[in-house]
Each structure stands twice: as C-alpha cells, then as structure tokens.
Amino acid sequence: MGSMFRSEEMSLVQMIIPTDAAYEVVGQLGELGIAQFRDLNPEVSAFQRHYVNEVRRCDEMERRVRFFELQLGKAEIPIPDVEEVPSEVGRSSASHPSPQQMDELEYKFTQLDKELKEINTNEEMLDRNNLELTELSHILRSTREFFEEAQTHNFDDNSAAAPGGRDEHASLLGDAEAGAVYGAHTVRVGFVAGAIPRERIPVFERVLWRATRGNAFLRHAPVDADLTDPTTNTVVPKSVFLVFFQGDQLEARVRKIAEGFSATIYPCPQTANERYDLGLQVAQRLQDLESVLKKTRDHRRRVLATVALQISSWSIQIKKIKGIFHTLNMFNIDASSKCLVSEAWVPNCFLPDMRGALSRATERSSSTIPPIVHVLATRLKPPTFHRLNKFTAGFQNIVDAYGVASYREVNPAPFAIITFPFLFAVMFGDFGHGFLMALAAWALIHWEKPLARYKEGGEIFDTFFGGRYIILLMGLFSIYTGLIYNDIFSRSVDFFGSGWDVPSVTKVVVGNWTGYSGTFNGTFYDGLTHNTSLPEDLYLDPLWNTHTYVFGMDPVWAMAENRLTFLNPYKMKMSVILGVCQMLFGIVLGVFNHTYFKRTLNIVCEFIPQVLFLLCIFGYLVLMIFYKWANFWPHSKAPSLLITLINMFLKFGNIETEDILYGAEGAQANLQSALVIIALMCVPWMLIPKPYLLIRANKRHAHAPLHDHDDQGHLLGGEEHAAPQVAAVKAADEPEEESHEPGEIIVHQCIHTIEFCLGCISNTASYLRLWALSLAHAQLSEVLWDMVMHAGFGNPALLFFAWGGWAFLTIAVLLIMEGLSAFLHALRLHWVEFQNKFYEGTGRKFHPFSFEALIKGQDEE
C-alpha cells in the first residue's frame, strides 16, 4: 500500500549468486531500481577489489567517448539526444548491455579511435604541407616584388633624389640582384628567404643587425592571407622576409638566427626564371593538396556523423556497465570464488519484483543454479523510503530538506500538502496575485513534458519547475484567502452588498464644499456614487452594522479610516488560533509515533502533560478570543486579552476589573487560577518521572546480561542465523536506547522540558508572522497601486506606461520577492514550530542502485 504516512517497510536481503549470473542479476535490479546494496568490504581499497580491471576498462571507454565528444565539438557537429535518435540505433540503450556487448563496444571504440587518430594525423600533415606551400608561394611573390621594386629604383637612382635611407637600401638591393644574378666579378651577395611570426620581426631585425655588424639587410612584408597553425589550430599572422648578406659565413649565421626565431626558411632559387618555374609548381601542388584535404575532411565528417548518432547511447551503456561493476565490487567473494554474497536493502513491497528480476537474470545468463535469497534479521537501521509521485515529491522535498524521516516515523509531508500552501496564503492573501501565481504554475504543469527537457534554464528555473505543484496550490489557496480578505490587487469588490448602514451625520466633501451627506438607506454606496465624493474621516462604528457580510471582509472597510485598527487585531488573533491548532496537531501526531514504537512511557510522561500545558495557557487564550469576538462591549473598553493572559500569572488569584471578560469577578479569577496550577504542575510531570523510570529500567537491564548482548546493534548475518530469523524482522524495529548514563538521561529530559515550555510561548509569538507578513503584503500592494497606477489614470498614454510599470513591479516585487519571503516564513513555521513537536528527522534516505538515477545524475558527479 502506497501510504505516505510512514516510510515503507524494509528488509535486509542476502543474496548468494553464482559468479556467472552476478552481472545479469545486478543489471536486472539496476533496471528496476529497487535495491540499495551494502558495501560488504569497506576496508578494501578501490584498487584491491575483484572487478577493478573491468572498472578500469570502463574508464578507458569513457575516456574514448570523451575524446569522440571533443572531436565532435571541434567539427561543430551537434550531438542529438537519445530520444531523437532513430530507434534501431538507440534500442540497445533500452536495457543494460551484456558482457559480450561490452567487448564488442570496446573493440568498436578501439577501431574508431584508431581511425580518427589516423585521419587526424593525416589531416595535420596535409595542413602542414599546405601551410608550407602557401608560405612558399607568398615568399616567391614578395621576392619578385622586392626585386622588381629594386630594379625600378636602380634606374631612377641617378635621375631623382629619393628620400635618403630608402634610396640607399634600394641601391644596395639593386647591387644584390646584380651580384646574385650577373655578378661573376663582384663579391657574391646571397639571400635567405623565409616566413616568421609577425610580432617577432622587430627583434629579429635588431638581432640580425647586431650579429652581422650591419652587414645583413632585411626586407619583410606581411602576409595578408590567414595562415592557420595545424598543431594549435590558431591563426598566426606572419611576415615573409628576405635577408641579404655577403659570404658563406654570414649565411650560416643568418640561418642560425632565423632558426632561433622559429622562422621557416625556404630554398629560394637565385634567378628570376627559376623562381617563376617554382611558383608554377607550387601552385600546381597547392591545388592537388586542396582536393586531397577536402576528401580527408569529408571522410572525417562522415565518420564523426555516424559517431554523433550513437554517442549518447554509448555513454549511457558505459555508465550502466560501470555501475554494475561498481556494485559487484561491493559483494563478498566466496572462498571457492564460485559465488558472490551480497546484501541489499529492499522495500518489502518490491520483494516479489526482486524475485522476478532474479529469475529473469538466471534465465538470461543461462546459469544452472538459481541465486539463493533470504531475508536477514538485523538491528541496523534501515533507510527511509517513501513512495512518491510527481505531486507529492515536492512536498516531501520540503520536509527532507530539514531532515530525512527516521525509519517508519510519522511523515509530516502529507499534512504539509495542505498546511503549507494554506499558511503561505494567509501571508500572501490577494485574489489577483494568487490568480497570477496559479496561472504561472498551471503553465508550468501544462507544458510539463517539453519543459522537463529544457536544460538552459539554470538552477533557478529548475527550482521553480520542481515546485510547480506547490506553487499551484499556493496560488489557489491565495485566491481563497484573497477572497476572505477581499483584496484584488489591493482593491475590494462588493459582491453581496455591504452590511453597514452609515448614518447621515457623516461629513462629506464635494469639491470645495464641505457638508453632510444625505441618508444612505440600506445601501451605503449609492449615496456615495451619486455625490461623486468620499466621506472624510469615515470611522465605522459597530453600531451601524446591520448584518454580516456574506463571505470574508465587508468591502466598506476599504474606505474606512479605522480599517487597520480593525484588521490588525483580527489577523493577529487569527494567527494565534492557527498557530495553537497547528502546534496541538503536531503534539497529537507524536502519539502515533509513541504507539507505533511502543513507547508507552512517552505518552504518559510527555504527551499528556504537553497537551495540558498548551491547552491550559494557549488553548484558554483561543477560547477567550472566540468569546471576545462573539460578544460586544458597546459602551466600555473591551478587556485586552494579552494583558489578561499575563496577569493570569502575575496577579495569581486576583483579577483587575478591566480584565473581566465573562462571568462574575470570582468565576474568571478562579478558573484562571486553576488553569495556572494545572499548567505549572505539568512542568515537573514532564521533568521527573521519565528519567526516574528509565534509570530504574536500565539498572534492571544491567542485572540481565542476555539483553546486553542484543544491544550491541550488530548485524546478525551469516549462515547459521539465516534460516530462523525471517520472523525476527519485527524485533529490528525496536528503538535503540539513546543513552544509558543516568546523568545524560536527566540532562536530556531537562533540555527537552525547557525547550517545550519556552517553545510554546515563543512559537505562539512566532505565528504572529502570519499577521505581520499579511499586513506587509497588503500595504505594499496598496502603495504600489496608489503610487504607480493612480498616477496614470488622467491620461491614456500615461496609463499605458503606468500600467506597464505596475504590472512589472507586481510580478517582480509582489509575486516573486514577497512570494519568496512568504514561502520562507511558511517553511520556517513548518520546520521549527510544527515539526519540532514530533519529528526526529534523523533517518537516511533510500538510495537504490538504479540506472535511471545513474544516467540522470551525470551532471552532479
């Protein structure tokens, strides 16, 4: 039965599995996700475990998949989701792969890895060739340009006076050319040509100058084409250079310097004709290279495209295999290494499923011996598991964020489904805001499936999306409380006709005229609309009330000057009533824990005095609140409840005349004295009997050594215990004694008692936040309307902007900011004020081995 009230009953199951079927068994259980395996060899390090080689193989395959992903990213090929891949490719991801498939996968990966690496080296080599040829062609072109330029300058040399330095260079160049080409009788002038990263040119030039003592001359020109370095794949701006010099010694020196600057030097023919021929050759080779490169790239792209289709399902499969081997590493290996022994927590409701999975696994692995399964009796605390659906999961998360319920403890989550949105709505009461909130949540729910796959929203969006059902309920409850408060974007609506009949003596202002309005017979508003004016200083007097408004606040209060004097005490009292009810409910829930865990002592020594204490003080306050609401003090000041409550203690046995609420003077005083005596008696009742009885019981335990043996809380595993202990599971639920030292017991009880008594007072005061936040919300939305909307009513264009600003601020401030603040306060009221009355929250969550969780959790790791 899927009840949320308590967590599911758990069994510790021992399985003895033949080694050849173990992989399949874990795989089947992983598909179902129903078993949490215990680590049976925690003292063994990760490297000494049995299946460490398999895990290492999986790591290697994961590395390969990452390499493929990197390649895909470089080639800018998108990786489709598993759902988008055609079924015949993605089908293998539906169930976990067998060990044979793992081998196949590994082989496939090795092949692919080799192929891709080969293609990559080829491509890099081709790219390098391409780069070199391109550089060479640039060098040839610039060399030609240099010499042509030099020649023209040479001719001009005598005729025109060109600017100094340049002219010198030109003539030198001319000489060089002459020397190189024709110079049989001059000293040989040689040159070295190459390419160098552009930013190194100035330094290169300076070093050359120094090293050759000015006897080398450098010409350089930037290469305008983008040259990509094949190893780093970045664009490096380069320049080509020509260095002219005389003699072989200098040549060697120049070459060395150029190498030192990581320049590439290309053999450049000396004569113009040879250079021209080489240019043609280079162009031809470049063309060939281009077509080869294109083919290589196409091939690579084809290979990667097939990889892209399968890569998601591959990585899922590897995750599954790795998960299975990790789990297998937790198992104990039998001495004969013929079978594995494992222990797992399984919810009782899933035990039949587990047996089904085991028999399926035996079938699939064609093992002859079925695994042996039995339930172990244990004193270990089982993990907590609640069966949830997408609606209840959000509320369980709220509770789990505070503390995971102890095993089989009363779970506050099912009650939070109603109380949480309700307390939120008390603070957030506005029909308009609630409606918008519910609408937004409805949109999240309506487009649930596409939004669940939307991953770019970030953490904030995920939080809102995860809490969509909570937000929906919060919105709906806010609509309800908004109707009670009669607030729609801070304005009131008159649905049923006001119950107030304001007499004619009210002062009204019409334009400059101040006077007294006519009678408002029955309907208050008609008179007002007729006069298009407002009664100033409209202080509503209870005597004018003719009947109660049908539902919620009477809309007339929206116009009354004494609105807040009425609303504040009303909401304050409401908060106290709600708070006392919720705290009382929390204490009562404790009884279910006490009876379930058979702690009769706690019922007598904790539950009864706690209830009496709360009811005698705050229960009485609630009764007084109702009494005061029901009665009417027309001519005298009504007694203040808070003062009355305080005086109940301070002026014990007496009563001030202004505190008298009901009955004769003596009656109220006597009743209050009796309540105070009962409440004060509850304190020692909570404090003394329980530690006394516990200590006495412990002393008796000490005389009975048999019990001590049981108290160790050790696992009663092993073969000799296994058979008779199925019936003993129930005994494992018995609580472990928290402490045995008498001092500890007494201190613990003292803290507990003081915490409860002070807590009752401070928690009741804490519930006043319901009133405070509700007031703040109502006032803020009224201020927003008055400051922003009000300003725009005179002019349509202004109204357009005023409404836009108002709508934006309503969303940003009133819905999101105020909503978050009210949410946090509601959370606090549940965690602190409600749950500390009964909830331990010291359990640990059930984490079954499940492929689904493995695949989903890939980002968390």
Add this chain to the structure above:
Amino acid sequence: MAPPEKKKFQLSIRFCGPKCSSCCMVFSIWGILMLIVLGILFKVKTVSLFEDTDDSSKTGTNCFIAAGIYAGTLLLSLCQRKLNQNRPAAPAHQYAMDSEA
C-alpha cells in the same frame, strides 16, 4: 545583389527574440484584459475605485484607450513571434543528412 538586401531588411524588422516577444505578448494580453475590466468598473462607478479618480467616466475611457494601445503591442509582438518562428532554424541535423547522402 537583391537577396542580401532583402535579408538585411528582414533582420532589422525582427528586433525581439523568441523569449522577448512571448513575454511582451503575455503582458499585452494581461494589459488588455485588465484595462478593459478596469474601464468597465470606472464606467459603472465602482466605489472601490473612488479614491482613484474625480471623473470616473473619463478615466474609464482612458482605460479603454490604453487597452487599445496594448492591443497594438499585442499585434506587434505576434508579428515578432511569427518572424522568429520563420527564421531558419540552426542546422541541427544537417551534417547527419550530409553523411547519409
């Protein structure tokens, strides 16, 4: 030369992204509905709105005009949405198709 010009023209018309235009659309719808309701309430001289105006009939008309302006922004945002939807989608499966060809 004609196609690139046309493309540039289209780009300049689409000044809102898909999220922005959807957001504007929602706000416009809310604005129209709420301002029409407000206008009607002013016209029938609802008492709760008394503090907001001296001349409720004129204010009601103002509300209707502002609702009209929001109808304009609604049309605009709908156009933007349409343009966003017609925009060529990112070449998601192009490579896969190439490889099969």
